[in-house]
Amino acid sequence: MPRSTSSPRLSRRAALQLGGAALAAPFMARPARAATTRLTFQLDWKINAQFAGLFMAEAEGLYADAGLEVEIRPWADGVNVASEVAEGRAHMACAEQNLILGAQAAGAPIKAAATMFQASPYGLMAPAGAGLSGLEALRGKTVGVHVDGLKVMALVKGVNGIEEIEVVEIPYADKFARAVSGEMFAVQCYVIDEPIGVTARYGAAPEVLKLSDHGLLSTAQTIMASDTLLTEQPEVVEAFLAATFEGWARVLADKPAAAEMVVGQFVPDGSVYKDVAYQTRCLELLEPYVTGGTDDIGVISRQKWEEAATRMAEYGIVEALPDLSTTLADTAFVA
Known part of the structure; x- marks a missing residue:
């Protein structure tokens, strides 16, 4: 609508x-x-x-x-x-x-x-061009989240019937560098804030997936x-x-x-x-x-x-x- x-x-x-x-x-x-x-x-x-x-x-x-x-x-x-x-x-x-x-x-x-x-502004972000077009893009990929994101990702996977996403806990410091290096496909973010800093640091806006669009109520x-x-x-x-x-x-x-x-x-x-x-x-x-x-x-x-x-x-x-x-x-x- x-x-x-x-x-x-x-x-x-x-x-x-x-x-x-x-x-x-x-x-x-x-x-x-x-x-x-x-x-x-x-x-x-x-x-x-x-x-x-x-x-x-x-x-x-x-x-x-x-x-x-x-x-x-x-x-x-x-x-x-x-x-x-x-x-x-x-x-x-x-x-x-x-x-x-x-x-x-x-x-x-x-x-x-x-x-x-x-x-909730919980989300995932990936480097520009990574192809984070939707939840299906995460099949077979590794996603890094903080401890508070582990159960959130379990909910998102369960609600959408997608189990082929590897979710691992990572520290907050330099987390986007893990996605840039390829260690992670995407990492947890607060959609209204963190992508701004990433854009300033890396010169390109990250791709963002809002978890509220995928079952996180x-x-x-x-x-x-x-x-x-x-x-x-x-x-x-x-x-x-x-x-x-x-x-x-x-x-x-x-x-x-x-x-x-x-x-x-x-x-x-x-x-x-x-x-x-x-x-x-x-x-x-x-x-x-x-x-x-x-x-x-x-x-x-x-x-x-x-x-x-x-x-x-x-x-x-x-x-x-x-x-x-x-x-x-x-x-x-x-x-």
């Missing part, structure tokens, strides 16, 4: 949560601000354009207009984002769907409330909140989500300007992400993951969530499932 050519938008329920005045054009007067509620949001990676919606909401005063003062905390070594929320060190956070499900199965008092990405950068926050201050959660996804809508409406904003105002000096061209390309690559082929961004489909969870459990990506009826919050971004 062809993609819509209209601009991404908030769902009607979410837009009503944010309020028409806050969505108005920048030259219109802002409404009086509500009393401030402080929130801490834990990212699952370093500050860069893959979280641009949050930074846009902060930079353009959407959080402030909603009465929120939001601390956006970057990931650091040793941080378990689900535990940060479950144990009260952060109010909200984002993570891959399987990590949220695993934490919930272990008893963490958290729920998924919305999602930044409708699909999962949301990513999925926003979770503590049960306490959801119960005691549901209006705060709704206000945060509405502002965040209005931020995302503005990012996708002008990706070069958004990249300049992220780099200029949020990426720390010395970071590899302190590069406007790099961040602009990242936003181009992540757009289809944010929109998911629809106009209503941020929304988790209960049906797709449960289907993905069941498939993850079947292939051991999650060891055990929680009661799926309790895993999603009742927000404007769950349908």
Whole structure:
């Protein structure tokens, strides 16, 4: 089905949560601000354009207009984002769907409330001209993945009925060189990021295979909140989500300007992400993951969530499932 050519938008329920005045054009007067509620949001990676919606909401005063003062905390070594929320060190956070499900199965008092990405950006990349035209091209080939990719590839092979792919674990360092040398036909990548660096280093864009096109069902950068926050201050959660996804809508409406904003105002000096061209390309690559082929961004489909969870459990990506009826919050971004 062809993609819509209209601009991404908030769902009607979410837009009503944010309020028409806050969505108005920048030259219109802002409404009086509500009393401030402080929130801490834990990212699952370093500050860069893959979280641009949050930074846009902060930079353009959407959080402030909603009465929120939001601390956006970057990931650091040793941080378990689900535990940060479950144990009260952060109010909200984002993570891959399987990590949220695993934490919930272990008893963490958290729920998924919305999602930044409708699909996982896990993929494979191979040198230009390798012929990575589809999953069939991997028959009889060797693919290098990280430890987290072993079960993902088992799922992809199983769902598609292709067992003639040799999957081996490799370290992250210099992994694409293994494909260039011919040791591996393809290696694991994060589609919205790593191919950009490979292109810069090798002078040609790698061929990329999106695993979400081949059976990997999962949301990513999925926003979770503590049960306490959801119960005691549901209006705060709704206000945060509405502002965040209005931020995302503005990012996708002008990706070069958004990249300049992220780099200029949020990426720390010395970071590899302190590069406007790099961040602009990242936003181009992540757009289809944010929109998911629809106009209503941020929304988790209960049906797709449960289907993905069941498939993850079947292939051991999650060891055990929680009661799926309790895993999603009742927000404007769950349908």
